Amino acid sequence: MKYKVGKNTGKKIFYIGIPAVVVLGIVWVAGLYLRSDGFEGISAAIVLEIAGSIVFALLTSISFAAWVFEDCKKRGEDAVLWVILIFITGTFVGLLLYLLRRSEVKRDCPSCGHRISLRAKYCEECGNLVENREEVMLMEKRTHHLKYLICGTVCAVLMLTCLVGFCVSLASGEGVNNSVSADKNLWNSGVITMSVETKLGNTWKVRFNSASNGFVKEAKMKIDDISEEKLYADISCGEVPEGAELILWLVQGEKAESINVTNLSEPLEYPLNEFQQGKIRIRLQINGVKEVKSQIQIK
Incomplete structure (x- = not known):
């Protein structure tokens, strides 16, 4: 079953999702601040690294989900289902599955609107000759919605940077109280x-x-x-x-x-x-x- 979606749904995912994630990040930091007595026992750098990892991970998902959504529309795929799958399986796993599974790019028949292959000479629905086929193929092969891909890539790099910084800080013990005899919040690294x-x-x-x-x-x-x-x-x-x-x-x-x-x-x-x-x-x-x-x- 395929869902009917608006023309600008991909933009809504991108432009509504980003501020929503930023707000959630601020709320999370505020909640941690209150719960930990003003970040007692942990440095502000650690908090920012944790918050940055979460926020940039969500922004990465939103950016790539917006690109997948637009790409699905070009290929006649179920855009909503793939976007949901990306969030459920994780950004990179879902994106890899989509790239391996996606079908060829299609276009609308200028006569009847039926989705046909770019390589088709005639529409399989109405039988009309498809004109300007070579020109359309060149246009469709160009990378579309680069802003989503660029934003997703940048956010992924920032997410990894925050994760590496957090792991280094945790391993070195800097900025985190792990002394059981210290009169401030103690932060465990185990399970x-x-x-x-x-x-x-x-x-x-x-x-x-x-x-x-x-x-x-x-x-x-x-x-x-x-x-x-x-x-x-x-x-x-x-x-x-x-x-x-x-x-x-x-x-x-x-x-x-x-x-x-x-x-x-x-x-x-x-x-x-x-x-x-x-x-x-x-x-x-x-x-x-x-x-x-x-x-x-x-x-």
């Missing part, structure tokens, strides 16, 4: 699997199956009365390979304390009188343990 987390007030529940070595889960809590309140932790590790451990960190300002909670025989009860009233970071540093269930609270 955690089957993680379920809930936090209500000063009660934090988290469980997971496994995680990259050194991966850190974090929650922010608040100490209201250092003389009365304590930290309670009920933690169990289902699988502890040799050398694996789970470390509980309490971080506030320049003070950082660590407790090995790998093999707790009973729930931990930890006094907080050495800390100060106010916010405190509670962290679980995962070093190889698996199937962990934990409930941590201050009360």
